[in-house]
Amino acid sequence: MEQRTALFPGSFDPFTRGHQALVARALKLFDRVVVGIGDNPAKRGMLPAGKRQALIEDLYRGDPRVEAQVYTGLTGDFATAIGAVAIIRGVRNTTDFEYERTMEAANLRLYPHLTTVMLFTPPDVADISSSTVREVHAFGRSVREFLPEGVELENYLP
Numbered sequence: 001m002e003q004r005t006a007l008f009p010g011s012f013d014p015f016t017r018g019h020q021a022l023v024a025r026a027l028k029l030f031d032r033v034v035v036g037i038g039d040n041p042a043k044r045g046m047l048p049a050g051k052r053q054a055l056i057e058d059l060y061r062g063d064p065r066v067e068a069q070v071y072t073g074l075t076g077d078f079a080t081a082i083g084a085v086a087i088i089r090g091v092r093n094t095t096d097f098e099y100e101r102t103m104e105a106a107n108l109r110l111y112p113h114l115t116t117v118m119l120f121t122p123p124d125v126a127d128i129s130s131s132t133v134r135e136v137h138a139f140g141r142s143v144r145e146f147l148p149e150g151v152e153l154e155n156y157l158p
């Protein structure tokens, strides 16, 4: 049977427990999930794109259904190029919802062959965001409890 691929796009600076929960949910619906790290060269983040990718690759090393790739340009173009049928996005709250609603509509206009699938972030990780991780880290506190079990941020810092 044909493999169904979903693209899970984002900045992933860094990939968190929330993202991990969404990948697990996406794997219940799709055969393969490509975590797409949208690289915006105009925006310098905490981790360089290659390190964000390495973190995700290390985490899913034993699972051939998940891969991480860095892309530039429009998400819909990348999704099309990798043969994805869907774009996965996580929603934690109404603020996320408003943003996602607009992005879904724009992507549907430009890429009618792609279906955006919105997944709720499980409640136990709904408070987690990459920006919180970056802030907590900037003030010198450990961010271990925001990151997937076993991931050490220090291993990926530039």
Ligand code: PNS
Residues within 6 Å of the ligand: 009, 010, 011, 012, 038, 073, 074, 075, 076, 103, 106, 107
């Ligand atoms: O989860 P994030 O960090 O907000 O990710 C945002 C991302 C990278 C998915 C989004 O900014 C994006 O898709 N950027 C590429 C430009 C694009 O395709 N925009 C949406 C259609 S207009």
